[in-house]
Structures are given as C-alpha cells and as structure tokens.
Amino acid sequence: MSTMTSSETSTDSAEASGEDTGEFALIARMAARLKGGLPEGVVGIGDDCAALPLSGGGVQLLTCDVMVDGRHFKSGATGMADVGWRVATASVSDICACGGLPGYALVSLVVPPHQTTDSLEALYEGLAEAEADYGFRVIGGNVSGGALLSVDMFMLGETPRFVSRGGARPGDRIAVGGTLGDSAAGLALLESATGAASGTDELVRRHRRPRAEVALVPLIQRVASSAIDISDGLSAELHHLAQASGARMDIQGALLPLSQPLTAFAQARGESPLRWALHGGEDYRLLFTFPPQHLGDIGASPVTVIGEVGEGSGVFLDGAPLPRGGWDHLAPERSDREP
Numbered sequence: 001m002s003t004m005t006s007s008e009t010s011t012d013s014a015e016a017s018g019e020d021t022g023e024f025a026l027i028a029r030m031a032a033r034l035k036g037g038l039p040e041g042v043v044g045i046g047d048d049c050a051a052l053p054l055s056g057g058g059v060q061l062l063t064c065d066v067m068v069d070g071r072h073f074k075s076g077a078t079g080m081a082d083v084g085w086r087v088a089t090a091s092v093s094d095i096c097a098c099g100g101l102p103g104y105a106l107v108s109l110v111v112p113p114h115q116t117t118d119s120l121e122a123l124y125e126g127l128a129e130a131e132a133d134y135g136f137r138v139i140g141g142n143v144s145g146g147a148l149l150s151v152d153m154f155m156l157g158e159t160p161r162f163v164s165r166g167g168a169r170p171g172d173r174i175a176v177g178g179t180l181g182d183s184a185a186g187l188a189l190l191e192s193a194t195g196a197a198s199g200t201d202e203l204v205r206r207h208r209r210p211r212a213e214v215a216l217v218p219l220i221q222r223v224a225s226s227a228i229d230i231s232d233g234l235s236a237e238l239h240h241l242a243q244a245s246g247a248r249m250d251i252q253g254a255l256l257p258l259s260q261p262l263t264a265f266a267q268a269r270g271e272s273p274l275r276w277a278l279h280g281g282e283d284y285r286l287l288f289t290f291p292p293q294h295l296g297d298i299g300a301s302p303v304t305v306i307g308e309v310g311e312g313s314g315v316f317l318d319g320a321p322l323p324r325g326g327w328d329h330l331a332p333e334r335s336d337r338e339p
C-alpha cells in the first residue's frame with residue numbers, strides 16, 4: 001500500500017459537488033459551520049491559498065500543509081532532510097499557484113517520545129536548504145508531544161495579482177510546467193526496491209526533492225487566467241480548474257510532457273507512461289490557463305500547451321471523459337485509475 005503522498009493545503013478545495021466523498025465532502029461540511037460573508041477582497045476556503053488585500057496594494061497569500069508519518073513519509077525510510085524540503089515545497093508551490101512568491105513561514109511539530117534529536121535537526125537542515133533555494137524564512141513555530149511525527153508549515157506570500165482557480169474561459173489554452181508523472185514513478189521505484197533502469201535515479205530524485213516552480217511565477221503573473229499546482233495529479237487538478245471556472249477542459253494525450261526516464265520506466269513495466277502523467281501526484285508543477293493572444297509570450301518558457309478550455313463542464317482526454325484519478329487524502333489508499 002502506498003502511504004506517501006502529497007499534502008493538500010487546508011484551504012484547498014471545498015467544492016461540494018454532491019458526488020465528492022472523503023476529503024472534499026468533509027471540507028465542505030466543516031466550511032458550512034463557519035460564518036460566511038467575508039470582507040471585500042478576502043479569498044476564503046476553496047483555492048490553493050487564502051488571500052487578504054494589503055493596505056499598500058497587492059495581496060497577502062496564506063497557506064498551510066501538514067505531513068504525517070506513515071501517510072506522507074515513513075520515518076526511518078524517508079530521509080528527514082527530504083521531509084523538510086518536501087513540506088516547504090508543498091507550501092511554496094501553493095503560493096506560486098496563486099501567482100505569488102513565498103515570504104515567511106511558521107512550523108509546528110508533533111514529536112513522538114522515541115524521536116531522536118538528530119532526526120529533527122536533519123528535518124531542519126532540509127528546511128534550511130528550502131529557505132535558501134526558494135527565498136523564504138522560517139520565523140517561528142510550535143512543538144507538542146504526540147503519537148505520530150507530524151510537520152505542519154504555515155506560509156505567507158505576496159502577489160500583485162491573485163490568480164485563482166476560477167478564471168479559465170472558453171478559448172483559453174491549458175499549459176503545464178516541466179514534465180509530469182516523474183515523482184509518482186520515483187515513489188514506485190522506492191517502494192519496489194527494484195529497477196536499475198537508466199534514469200531511475202532522476203525519478204527517485206524527483207520524488208525526494210520535487211521543486212516548486214518559482215521561476216514560472218512572473219509568467220503566471222503576466223498571462224494566466226487561472227492556475228493550480230499539481231500536488232494530487234494532473235487529472236484531479238484539471239477537475240478542480242474545470243469546476244472552479246465553470247468550464248470544460250480538453251487535453252490531448254500526445255501533448256503531455258514526458259521525461260525520457262519516465263518513458264523508459266513505463267516501457268520496462270509494460271505500461272503507458274500516460275497513466276503516470278495523468279494521475280501521479282507530488283509533481284508540484286504549475287497547471288494554468290491563458291488567453292490565446294499570449295501564445296507568443298510563452299514560447300521561450302519551459303511550459304507545454306496540452307489543451308484548450310471549452311464551454312460546458314468536465315475534463316476530457318482526446319475527446320473521452322477523463323475521470324479524476326488523483327489522491328484523496330482521507331481515502332485508505334491511492335486510487336490510481338487507467339486513463
């Protein structure tokens with residue numbers, strides 16, 4: 001059973017479609033207990049970050065992510081510096097998905113009695129690497145005893161313009177940064193303890209040290225009509241964009257960006273690499289839409305146009321309905337589905 005996966009920000013996605021079960025239904029029910037009617041300019045539950053207008057102009061972004069031993073990592077098997085890097089990457093990626101750059105963070109730890117001080121120092125070494133790389137600072141936090149090692153990061157960021165999940169319009173193009181499916185393949189390699197195929201190390205590295213796409217933020221700011229980060233798999237995130245935007249997402253399998261190591265990995269297993277690209281989680285790539293007049297602006301960027309936004313609803317791969325095959329954080333195990 002796969003127990004390691006990404007951590008959805010607590011502000012993510014409360015769409016109550018009536019057919020969602022598990023995580024999204026729970027978030028919707030909890031949100032319904034809260035007072036509605038937020039002040040002008042405040043973005044509440046349902047996007048990658050919550051947002052507040054700043055008095056001097058611009059927007060303050062807020063997000064949090066928790067990673068729990070046995071669920072998102074396995075202490076003893078996962079390097080603790082990697083856990084620190086990944087919890088920071090999850091938060092930074094949500095900030096980037098709203099068009100922002102990270103600023104400051106708080107970290108809360110739940111520490112079981114047997115946890116060694118060395119392992120917690122290693123965790124903070126990973127956090128420090130992420131601080132230096134992404135350009136944010138950890139400036140506080142909280143520690144409690146408890147049964148399972150858990151690491152929660154609360155992060156602040158800023159953006160001149162909040163880019164939501166809900167702005168995609170018919171005719172917009174759909175684009176994604178980097179390549180897809182590498183992290184999930186890396187996890188499968190780690191769990192199978194086999195596979196000396198060429199490129200294996202790169203896939204494992206992409207799982208242990210995924211990178212939030214901070215370099216794409218200026219492009220997102222300039223052209224994006226909507227954006228989300230791929231923490232739970234492309235198919236799941238496309239459904240989030242379609243639902244939030246009230247639009248249809250059409251993608252083409254032949255356009256999906258695949259790394260050479262992923263293609264080799266899938267071939268060796270007799271599988272289609274598309275399954276990994278469509279449903280694999282924790283890539284932390286940015287998925288966004290933009291009006292077609294900006295097609296010329298994205299030419300030099302490391303992004304790939306994979307489809308187009310249409311009238312209607314739902315997500316389609318080569319014209320056929322694409323089910324949401326990503327990760328539900330409350331489900332007992334990963335629900336990979338064939339494309």
Ligand SMILES: [Mg+2]
Binds near residue numbers: 097228231
């Ligand atoms: Mg997200």
